[in-house]
Amino acid sequence: MLLSRKITLFFFFLFALLLSFRQSSGQVMDTLYASLEKRPRFFLNLQNYNSFISKDFANFTLLKFGLSYNKRVRFGFGASVLDGGAVVSEIEIDEDSIPYNTNGELKFSFISASAEYIFYHQYPWQFSLIPYNLGVGTARYEYIRRSDKHRVSTASETVIIFQPELVGQYSVFRWIGLGASFGYRKTLYSSKNIRENFNSPTFSIGLKLFMDEIFKMAFPNGLKGKK
Numbered sequence: 001m002l003l004s005r006k007i008t009l010f011f012f013f014l015f016a017l018l019l020s021f022r023q024s025s026g027q028v029m030d031t032l033y034a035s036l037e038k039r040p041r042f043f044l045n046l047q048n049y050n051s052f053i054s055k056d057f058a059n060f061t062l063l064k065f066g067l068s069y070n071k072r073v074r075f076g077f078g079a080s081v082l083d084g085g086a087v088v089s090e091i092e093i094d095e096d097s098i099p100y101n102t103n104g105e106l107k108f109s110f111i112s113a114s115a116e117y118i119f120y121h122q123y124p125w126q127f128s129l130i131p132y133n134l135g136v137g138t139a140r141y142e143y144i145r146r147s148d149k150h151r152v153s154t155a156s157e158t159v160i161i162f163q164p165e166l167v168g169q170y171s172v173f174r175w176i177g178l179g180a181s182f183g184y185r186k187t188l189y190s191s192k193n194i195r196e197n198f199n200s201p202t203f204s205i206g207l208k209l210f211m212d213e214i215f216k217m218a219f220p221n222g223l224k225g226k227k
Contacts, residue, residue: 032117035070043068043076044211049204051185053106054197056087066114074116074128080135082108089195091141091154102143106196110137110159116167124171130183135161139194157191161198169208175217179208 044065051058061083066076084105091104112135118128138156145152165183172178180203187198 031072035072038070040067040069042212043074046209046211047179047204048206049181049202051202052200053087054089058086059083071121072118074118076114076116078112078114080110080112082106087196091143093143095145095147100146102146104141104143104154106139107142107153108137108139108159110135110161112163127168130165130167133163133165135163154193157194158189159187159194159198160189162186162188163202165202175210175213177208177210180205
């Protein structure tokens, strides 16, 4: 928990430092209050990001949606899935009271809730801080059972993580852009049956799809269509 507090303090310090170049804390609060009074807009993004699990390079796919207030404040929910085959570990299996070791492929996914403050928005550039990003998910191992060679899995175990981030993006078009992020994933809870170290820096650079904008382009009149 001490490491988690240090990481959180680091991001808040960096956040305050960035804001000091732009506006006072009073102006920040005024911006927050004024933004929350605006009518929210729905957003939906699809992107990839990277990290490490134990010593293995791990790539995640993230689908994120939520409400954006005045292009300054966002409350979002996301679903992240670890790419298949990214993490393979040696696990111990007890089959018919006979223990043995085999390789298990980690399956890890989680849902998250986040709060985001966009401290710079001047199209096509945007920079934001996500100081709160709490994820709850499950992890399990898939392996080849020795007795019948069938692919089976261990029981799913709960994993809780905390993952603050700094995010930047450049919009090439309304519906696609280049995005980059840097953060840190801290494990708040993980079962001892999952012998992985989820604590890791998180980072990304690449294409970012703005699914809400794609939807607007595909259905300019909404789902109701023309009367």
